[in-house]
Amino acid sequence: MTKKNQTLGEFIIENQKAFPYSTGELSKLINAIRLAAKVVNYEVNKAGLVDILGSSGDINAQGEDQQKLDVLANEKFIQSLTNREIVCGIASEEEDDFVVINSKDNNHQNKYVVLFDPLDGSSNIDVNVSVGTIFSVYRRITPIGTPVSIEDFLQPGRQQVAAGYVVYGTSTMLVYTTGFGVNGFTLNPAIGTFYLSHPNMQYPKDGRIYSVNEGNYVHFPVGVKKYIKYCQEEEEDRPYTSRYIGSLVSDFHRNMIKGGIFIYPKSSLSNNGKLRLLYECNPMAFIAEQAGGRASDGYKPILDVVPTELHQRIPFFCGSENMVAKAEEFIAKYN
Ligand SMILES: O=P(O)(O)OC[C@H]1O[C@](O)(COP(=O)(O)O)[C@@H](O)[C@@H]1O
Ligand SMILES: [Mg+2]
Numbered sequence: 001m002t003k004k005n006q007t008l009g010e011f012i013i014e015n016q017k018a019f020p021y022s023t024g025e026l027s028k029l030i031n032a033i034r035l036a037a038k039v040v041n042y043e044v045n046k047a048g049l050v051d052i053l054g055s056s057g058d059i060n061a062q063g064e065d066q067q068k069l070d071v072l073a074n075e076k077f078i079q080s081l082t083n084r085e086i087v088c089g090i091a092s093e094e095e096d097d098f099v100v101i102n103s104k105d106n107n108h109q110n111k112y113v114v115l116f117d118p119l120d121g122s123s124n125i126d127v128n129v130s131v132g133t134i135f136s137v138y139r140r141i142t143p144i145g146t147p148v149s150i151e152d153f154l155q156p157g158r159q160q161v162a163a164g165y166v167v168y169g170t171s172t173m174l175v176y177t178t179g180f181g182v183n184g185f186t187l188n189p190a191i192g193t194f195y196l197s198h199p200n201m202q203y204p205k206d207g208r209i210y211s212v213n214e215g216n217y218v219h220f221p222v223g224v225k226k227y228i229k230y231c232q233e234e235e236e237d238r239p240y241t242s243r244y245i246g247s248l249v250s251d252f253h254r255n256m257i258k259g260g261i262f263i264y265p266k267s268s269l270s271n272n273g274k275l276r277l278l279y280e281c282n283p284m285a286f287i288a289e290q291a292g293g294r295a296s297d298g299y300k301p302i303l304d305v306v307p308t309e310l311h312q313r314i315p316f317f318c319g320s321e322n323m324v325a326k327a328e329e330f331i332a333k334y335n
């Protein structure tokens with residue numbers, strides 16, 4: 001039974017008991033993420049004091065300038081996951097290709113793959129605006145005893161066994177699901193422990209917040225433009241409030257608590273939008289659906305999309321059920 005303020009450690013053990021056949025590996029994996037989140041939180045919080053702001057001078061697989069904190073967060077999560085003998089492979093926004101992680105007996109006995117965005121909202125790092133980490137977990141589909149391969153990572157989002165994010169904001173929170181609801185834990189920085197602060201998180205069916213980079217409005221498809229105008233009309237409970245932090249994790253988190261819709265559509269600048277299916281949209285879509293929300297590419301559920309590439313991008317509409325359904329109506333009508 002979920003008890004407010006129980007620690008994340010207690011929650012993980014309690015929930016493991018719910019699955020008689022569980023081997024505890026998924027619990028170890030979540031614990032590894034918990035540890036890495038605390039390490040990265042420590043670095044993020046003192047970022048201005050040490051030489052960790054700004055560019056690392058390198059470019060990642062997507063041609064983006066890698067920030068020093070992108071690189072550090074990537075290292076800390078890979079290290080923590082590798083040291084615990086639970087994952088057989090890792091894919092990251094900051095790694096060109098997936099990384100094979102072999103078990104100590106050198107016989108590829110581990111059964112989980114993790115895909116993650118080590119530092120989400122990189123453009124906000126240097127300006128002290130909240131950023132995050134996003135993770136997605138699958139059971140491998142290739143045989144145990146063989147090296148992990150690409151098909152283990154290109155599974156539809158509906159196959160995820162766990163997904164979550166960490167938001168390094170006014171407080172640091174870890175929010176995740178294993179397919180049985182969404183729970184949020186807040187870090188008590190004094191003792192370095194996550195406590196259950198947001199049990200059973202639920203998206204309100206309706207909301208009054210829309211989140212989209214309106215600076216790209218001229219490049220948006222007609223249906224998206226019409227939906228944004230709809231949000232701004234003086235009708236019924238509209239106009240809605242516009243809120244856009246520019247960190248997916250933070251915009252999603254606010255909208256899940258208050259009710260709202262986040263949109264990163266395709267545009268004449270980028271045919272598939274900007275956000276990555278495997279380690280941004282799939283995990284957020286799993287959490288959204290588990291919290292009674294909705295997530296699509298404008299036409300079909302994100303979780304039903306069959307991935308084809310590690311770093312593929314996809315248009316993203318995510319949030320309160322009725323708001324996303326309304327946006328889809330406009331797209332179906334005009335696009
Ligand atoms: O500046 P834009 O084009 O609005 O993009 C903002 C989006 O890009 C991102 O920063 C992309 O994520 P990364 O920072 O992990 O690359 C999202 O967090 C955010 O929603
Ligand atoms: Mg990101």
Ligand SMILES: [Mg+2]
Binds near residue numbers: 070093117120122
């Ligand atoms: Mg990132």
